[in-house]
Amino acid sequence: MKLGALAAVSMLLLVACGSSNTNTGATTQQPPTANVKPQQSIGAGEGQLNLVLWDGYADKSWADPFTQQTGCKLNLHPAGSSDEMVSLMKDGGGGQWDMVSASGDADLRLIYGGDVKPMNTALIPDWQNFQNYFKNPPYNTINGVHYGISLQWGPNTLLYNTKKFPNKPTSWQVIYDPANKGLITVPDNPIQIADAALYLSKTQASLGIKDPYELTQKQFDAAVKLLKDQQPLIKHYWALATDEINLFQSGDVVVGAAWPYQTIQLKAAGAPVDDTIPTEGATGWADTWMLANKAPHPNCAYMWTKWVSTKQVQAEQALSFGETPVNSQACAEMEALQAGSCAQYHADQTSAAYFSTISFWKTPLATCDDGSQNCVPYAQWVSAWTTIKG
Amino acid sequence: MIWRLPWLRPLLLLTPPLAWFVAIYLASLGLLLITAFWTINPFTTQIVQQWNLDNFRIIVTESVYWSIIGRTVLIAALVTITDAVLAFPFAYYMARVASRRVQTLLFAAVLLPLWASYLARVYAWILILNHSGVLNWSLQSIGLPPANLGYTNTAMWIVFSYIWLPFMIIPVYAALERVPDSLLEAAADLGARRWRAVRDVVVPLVLPGIVAGSIFTFSLTLGDYITPILVGGASSNFIGNVVYANIGIANNIPFAAALTMVPVAIMAVYLTIAYRLGAFEAL
Amino acid sequence: MEGLWTRIALRIWAVLILLFLFIPILLIFFYAFNTSNIESWPIPGLTLKWFSATWNDDNVRAALLVSLQAGLLATAIALVLGSCAAFAIHRSKFFGREVVSLLFILPLALPGIITGIALNAFFSFNNIALSLATIVVGHTTFCIVVVYNNVLARLRRTQGSLIEAAMDLGANGFQVFRDITLPLISTAVVAGSMLAFALSFDEVIVTTFTAGAQSTLPIWIFGQIRHGVLLPEVNVVVSFVILITIIPVVIAARLTGGGGTARVPAAR
Numbered sequence: 013m014k015l016g017a018l019a020a021v022s023m024l025l026l027v028a029c030g031s032s033n034t035n036t037g038a039t040t041q042q043p044p045t046a047n048v049k050p051q052q053s054i055g056a057g058e059g060q061l062n063l064v065l066w067d068g069y070a071d072k073s074w075a076d077p078f079t080q081q082t083g084c085k086l087n088l089h090p091a092g093s094s095d096e097m098v099s100l101m102k103d104g105g106g107g108q109w110d111m112v113s114a115s116g117d118a119d120l121r122l123i124y125g126g127d128v129k130p131m132n133t134a135l136i137p138d139w140q141n142f143q144n145y146f147k148n149p150p151y152n153t154i155n156g157v158h159y160g161i162s163l164q165w166g167p168n169t170l171l172y173n174t175k176k177f178p179n180k181p182t183s184w185q186v187i188y189d190p191a192n193k194g195l196i197t198v199p200d201n202p203i204q205i206a207d208a209a210l211y212l213s214k215t216q217a218s219l220g221i222k223d224p225y226e227l228t229q230k231q232f233d234a235a236v237k238l239l240k241d242q243q244p245l246i247k248h249y250w251a252l253a254t255d256e257i258n259l260f261q262s263g264d265v266v267v268g269a270a271w272p273y274q275t276i277q278l279k280a281a282g283a284p285v286d287d288t289i290p291t292e293g294a295t296g297w298a299d300t301w302m303l304a305n306k307a308p309h310p311n312c313a314y315m316w317t318k319w320v321s322t323k324q325v326q327a328e329q330a331l332s333f334g335e336t337p338v339n340s341q342a343c344a345e346m347e348a349l350q351a352g353s354c355a356q357y358h359a360d361q362t363s364a365a366y367f368s369t370i371s372f373w374k375t376p377l378a379t380c381d382d383g384s385q386n387c388v389p390y391a392q393w394v395s396a397w398t399t400i401k402g
Numbered sequence: 403m404i405w406r407l408p409w410l411r412p413l414l415l416l417t418p419p420l421a422w423f424v425a426i427y428l429a430s431l432g433l434l435l436i437t438a439f440w441t442i443n444p445f446t447t448q449i450v451q452q453w454n455l456d457n458f459r460i461i462v463t464e465s466v467y468w469s470i471i472g473r474t475v476l477i478a479a480l481v482t483i484t485d486a487v488l489a490f491p492f493a494y495y496m497a498r499v500a501s502r503r504v505q506t507l508l509f510a511a512v513l514l515p516l517w518a519s520y521l522a523r524v525y526a527w528i529l530i531l532n533h534s535g536v537l538n539w540s541l542q543s544i545g546l547p548p549a550n551l552g553y554t555n556t557a558m559w560i561v562f563s564y565i566w567l568p569f570m571i572i573p574v575y576a577a578l579e580r581v582p583d584s585l586l587e588a589a590a591d592l593g594a595r596r597w598r599a600v601r602d603v604v605v606p607l608v609l610p611g612i613v614a615g616s617i618f619t620f621s622l623t624l625g626d627y628i629t630p631i632l633v634g635g636a637s638s639n640f641i642g643n644v645v646y647a648n649i650g651i652a653n654n655i656p657f658a659a660a661l662t663m664v665p666v667a668i669m670a671v672y673l674t675i676a677y678r679l680g681a682f683e684a685l
Numbered sequence: 686m687e688g689l690w691t692r693i694a695l696r697i698w699a700v701l702i703l704l705f706l707f708i709p710i711l712l713i714f715f716y717a718f719n720t721s722n723i724e725s726w727p728i729p730g731l732t733l734k735w736f737s738a739t740w741n742d743d744n745v746r747a748a749l750l751v752s753l754q755a756g757l758l759a760t761a762i763a764l765v766l767g768s769c770a771a772f773a774i775h776r777s778k779f780f781g782r783e784v785v786s787l788l789f790i791l792p793l794a795l796p797g798i799i800t801g802i803a804l805n806a807f808f809s810f811n812n813i814a815l816s817l818a819t820i821v822v823g824h825t826t827f828c829i830v831v832v833y834n835n836v837l838a839r840l841r842r843t844q845g846s847l848i849e850a851a852m853d854l855g856a857n858g859f860q861v862f863r864d865i866t867l868p869l870i871s872t873a874v875v876a877g878s879m880l881a882f883a884l885s886f887d888e889v890i891v892t893t894f895t896a897g898a899q900s901t902l903p904i905w906i907f908g909q910i911r912h913g914v915l916l917p918e919v920n921v922v923v924s925f926v927i928l929i930t931i932i933p934v935v936i937a938a939r940l941t942g943g944g945g946t947a948r949v950p951a952a953r
Contacts, residue, residue, distance in 0.1 A: 422829075513883075528724070534726060662796060
């Protein structure tokens, strides 16, 4: 908590000093909704809650008890990608949507677009039990203001066919290796450039990459070159999790970047696969429940956020989807539901050192965290990705 | 009174649908497409209403967009030709050889797949074409090498041809049905052999029907982005995929709008040619 | 009239095309019995459990209902508006007539995402809540096209002399419409409506951006394809839809001239 405050203050100072040096005046370090005061108490439920979310994030097993207890009927609008979520949430949700379970790559876009507003962590009792990293992660907390409540997270793992790789691969090098030509798959997502940057930060230290989401043009070009060299080796860029599952199941690919969800589904179907996090580390995704700026049912929204932050629901959701809870007390619950799951999902990790090996997604912005303005913005990531895929 | 003022009648008839169209669809579309001439601020990623042609310049000068547009148009054209070739003999059979009852059943059989969800049908093709799918399994069980068509541009070509085939068969069938028997008899009387008669008499009469069907197959392929996501390979981006990628987090709506002008322009040209070939007579 | 070998060749071709059209559909039927939720060949095992699971799934029912409602409404509106437009274009020769035709084709030609985003922005700007009504609006944009094309094509083949003859015999405008024009175009209207309904029933891209909290069937299917856990339910639902549309489609085929209209006896 103190560390977060210190970080926030230092960021404020840097921002204050940094902005006085800029001459474009075009940046807004302050998100448009920064001064919107969140509510101080949760009133009566409005009877309804409209959510934009990932498939499976409001499974009946924990959604039905919620509706029974609060009377808030859930209306779900599953979205297939972060781009879709951002499009749907335009204009503060349009007065239509209450919350969005945004992933790190979308969060800053939603915040700086003024589509979501600050939330009051005091209204979420379990927030105190969150792992420290997820209380104030840089992708949803800016200048100490919380633009959402962290939900769950997962690493982007290296998934491999155990028959083709009897020894667990130890480096991401395998997905860049021409020996595996035509047998590799990676996500169809421009944020994948960060994975390349992360790999280069360890293998080409001279580039000086510190944060894979804040790249200078030179660092960015190097990552793009690596991915362009990789393109002929790729069988298919997977856009849906089931895409990748089919690819591995049918034997079309033998190695690729994946989420734990795919590993679980494939193992359940008896496919000979396993996953690992190589020595270079991994990127990760972390989801946040964010409150729409024009949310029509804010009380139900807070009730929902409270509900999904409890250790019981955190454990249920983690096991149901195949992700890791942010509530540190969920580990015991997971063990009770499925022995060994806590370690399997890295839910037992609490040290800052561990989380520093994972580079969580955040929207690349033109203005770097230190105030300088030569970081490559996401729109360029998208055009570069188009050029990479060809 | 209406009959006396010839221009009033079309105006009255056209007003409700046009009002609908203009008010809702064209207005919102116009607002979106006008942003093609604007740009986004790289720092705030908000749209800046500064008139320029940057987006078009990027599309024209960067080779990747040429290859994406080229790929989309090429596959759309291939699909159209394939469907025409597949549909013609089938429609010929339906129109000229089959009995009344068989005609009805075949017509129903062609319509029926349209009711099985597009998504479900494309998904079934993944099962057929992938590495250990139905196709490879069948080939290998009779001793042939596997085709390995999964996740390639060829796979997309096959799937698109499959999905839009009913849209081609129906207009071609309708056109063939209208070819009078007497014309073919006359051709035979004049000494033309069957194939010559078909080529010189039937095909020109059926051409409007083929072109009409091609409007569907071409335009629907041009604007699609789901099939490339599901069955495409590493280099299978369509125009629609690039448009989709730029709307959302990148918020580069101006660029997406500029890129959208390309299929619109292509279709305008295509429709003009189709009109000249009389397709609108045969829809 | 065709030679024997030609007839045999054509028959074989027809069978091959039918196989091409229906093998994926048969796979959909087959995999409704899949024990695993991952589709792989050969099928891992057979089970009936997905049928009861789908029957009990509220989301499927709701989605089916919304799809039916949206389809019927969109088709009805498109019927009226598309026919009106076809009449107007047919009977007039004004400058810009072909441009109007191009405008009508636009919803098919554009990537669906553009139509979706444009409509979404429109509704949001005018503070119109997303609901079944907005879904219907989105669908009607391309349903109109289909009805318009079909009716216009049929009108172009109708002989003006019939209408003139009726008027000579003393019929007024309304009677001409009711007794001459309407019967002549009825099959085109039915064909257009069927095609329009099929397009609406299957539309996913535009609907994603114009739907509120409702799911149509294709949206539900897309969600299941993404998530994967209940994939065989998709096969069950699609199989169900195909089976119950067989009868209506056969009836429509008879009505629209799949063997219903006589071959044109002589050239005009």
